[in-house]
Amino acid sequence: MTRAAVSRRRFLQLAGAGMLALTGTALTGCGNSTSGEGSDKGSKLAAIKSRGHLNAGVKKDVPGYGYYDTAKGRFEGMEVDLCYQIAAAVFGVSYKEARAQELVEFTDVTPKTRGPLIDNGQLDVVAATYTITDERKKSWDFSTPYRTDYVGLMVKKRSGFTSIEDLDGKVIGVSQGATTQSLIEQMIKDNGFSCKPEFRAFSGYPIIKSSLDAGNIDVFAMDRSTLAGYMNETVELLQPEVKFGEQGYGVATKKGCDLSAVVDQVICDRLADGWLDQEVKTWGLV
Known part of the structure; x- marks a missing residue:
């Protein structure tokens, strides 16, 4: 990082406490995010600003996401x-500035590790094709969905x-910690199929493909959007007309923290101004 970037980050650290009153819990989103704590004590926003960067969990093996x-x-x-958009909102800078000043530090996560890394405080947000479910919402806050997808069978x-x-x-290969197996089993039941496949869980997508x-x-x-990154001339989707397992992806944060409302507002704003639609085109997502 350049000397100018360090100086800018230090400025943001010093300004963080003063900016906190202008952001955070005052924001309300288009979903049902929790507003969280209202004081600096235990404040996730204050901790991020003091640290000088957002800690974000993302996938490392899902092209396009x-x-x-x-x-x-x-x-x-x-x-x-999207994580840079969140950092921009937290620090009160533009999206381009957030990227230029490297205001996000990334950690790769898997379906098995993403929740625990929020719980132990290592990560502030997780944006990793994280499907919103009622069960998961008991443990973490989720933003308004920024993307909707369906399960595919390659x-x-x-x-x-x-x-x-x-x-x-x-034998159907699925990712550890994902909801895929239960969604397939429910689809088979709902459609009256008589087949009984077996399932094998793996630690990552590349090993499933191999x-x-x-x-x-x-x-x-x-x-399906994850599978798109692994498609080639040797594979195809089985009965793609059978759409099942609809799932919305949300950004996850610590339950009840003051960062949750800020994150939700970012998602709502980027949906409203078309930025997320453009990202879908930019990254060739289906």
Whole structure:
């Protein structure tokens, strides 16, 4: 980081306490975010400003959403950009300034680790294709959904599968900590399919795809927009016309903290001004 950037960050640290009264709990969103604490004691906003940057959890293996480009040495994707929008709101700067001054530090997360890293205070926000569910809302605050997706079933073209019924006794690979298995089981029940597939959980998406390519599993199941980053001429979606498992992605924060309302307002504003729609186009999301 340049000397000028350090100076700017230090200025924001010193100004943080004074700015707190102008942001945070006074903001209300278009969803049902919790307004959180109203004083500096235990304030997440005050802690972030004192620290000088936002700690954000994103995916490292979901092209278009959160992906770590080893050649460039940085995270990129729509959710990465969204974290800079949140930092801009917290520090009272523009989106471009938030990026230029590196006001976000990223940590890669998995479905298994993202919640606990919020709980232990290591992360302020998680924007990692995190599906909002009633059960999860008991433990964390979630913003208004910024993206809606459905579950897809990726199979090898050579498999010969033409129907979900063909998955009887077959092995479906899913991500640890995700809701995918339960959504597939519910879809099978709702549609009256008689198949009974098996499930195998993996720690990351690349290993699921490699297991599919190696023939160790028969299906790679995940959100369709995630699968899009792993599509090639050898694979296809099985019965894509069967839409199921609708899920809204939200930014997660610590339950009841004063950051939650700020995050929700950012999502509402970026939905309203079309920025998120443009991000979908920019990153080629489906």
